[in-house]
Amino acid sequence: MTTMKQSPTASDAGSSATASFRAGSAAAFGEAQTSTERVNTVVRAVLDAVHAVIRDHQVTYPEFQAAKRWLMDLGEGGEWPLFLDVFVEHVVEEVAARSQQGTPGTILGPYYLPDQKRLPAVAALPARPDEPGSTWVLSGQVRDVDGNPVAGAELDVWQNSADGFYSGFAPHLPDGNLRGVIVTGDDGRFEITTILPVPYQVPTDGPTGELIAAAGWHPWRPAHLHLLVRASEHRTITTQLYFSGGRYVDDDVAHATKAELILDPEKLPDGTYRSEYDFVLERD
Template sequence: MTQATELDATAAETGANATKVFQAKAKAPTAGTNQERVAELATEVLAAIHDVIRRHELTYSEYDALKAWLIKVGQDGEWPLFLDVFIEHAVEEVVNADRPGSKGTIEGPFYVPGAPRADGEVTLPMRADEAGTPLLFRAHVRSRDGASLPGAQVEVWQADDAGFYGQFAPGIPEWNLRGVVIADADGTVTIRTIQPVPYQIPHDGATGQLIAAAGWHAWRPAHLHFKVVAAGHQLLTTQLYFAGGEYISNDVASAVKPELMLHLKPAADGNGNEVSYDFVLARA
């Protein structure tokens, strides 16, 4: 029997994994929402839907198509994918509207807690023959007053050179291109990895059906994901993109911000590229 590879990944399998990861996260204690808040939000969402139906004179055939599609989203396990691609950016903008320090953006559906930890200067876990252009990423973690934050935790995850994430496509080692790096005494982390590429979100399932029916594209620009936190400071969840890259101006997830650009230059050792960035954390 031929072993499955990442190129055999399907939206349904990816969605199932994303749903499983989210359900595990959702078991953590969260602040309760009172009935008045639920009633207010639900009433306004439903009113907005009713308004769209009336203004566009929705037909029963269109209504039935909508019901069938909503059912398929659930069957494919794609609610985390759909919501994180099309809704999360608005939630993030509202939640962090007045937050000082570095800009955040969406977490997305491919985060998995528990990645291997290392100190200071590391090479992310990867296959011996990992494809892609080598990338050296240096970051300084500091507070808004300029003070370095030694011991800060920088968690990073990314897609590989084919656009797939470990734990969300077959044939990829569990923690491939994922890690948690602890900043050194100067608040610095140095991460050796490969340069990510633009990729299409899983599009052979329900989410892809909507994208195709609307004539949209399914591409995300190349990016690195980060969660950065230090004692006494707020957690920063963000993504960093590459200036001049494809899909920067029309990211399907609407998650790109001008403050999140990286500017590549040839690596000093002649092996690939290098880049640096400052993570500025707000106090808790």
């Protein structure tokens, strides 16, 4: 089993994730462009599915009360973003992908933070002077579906440090560490120098971890690089890049890996790793 020092508490991570989510563009039911009929249909379907599970598995009152307490704890602990992003979002993304072209997407996850430092097409992600980890260079090009380079495309990138933590969610990391927005040149090309990400476990000291332990699951995600790839008049891609042969690539707790997003980095004589990956954007 991969090891690392104890992560920041689930409550701390949940509070940061909740604040970040609320600061974004998510709308409430009354503000979303969703009809009453659509809300009625989807919510009734969810409730019908829950009712069917209770009947089919003969859920007892003690089990129901335990689930009720757990749901209350999940909300009070601020872990709804964590739980939904890990266990539900991958299916929403799967449905969205059916009508999309270009580079495959995957989940956003709970650790995105907007408004990071803008960087040129060839740049290193902001890092501590003694940032531990193996140096990794990711290069490629952003193109449209017709093969034309997309100038001025933005690659909003974030990843964990060598001890498995994300800046903004762990007090020992400086703000903006291993985060940045790379802007492509006229040829749509980019080159990002950073470190190889590592597998990490979702916070387990709160209700999400309680459920994982009770169900006998593991809490680990494979090493990955997060990206939002966007450009004017193009659909933004939310995606992640993974690594061939990495631990948990075939057993991701969030079920977010896709074969098209797995890299096989080349190790150079100086110990640096290099990968190439091109992103394809479709028009809005």
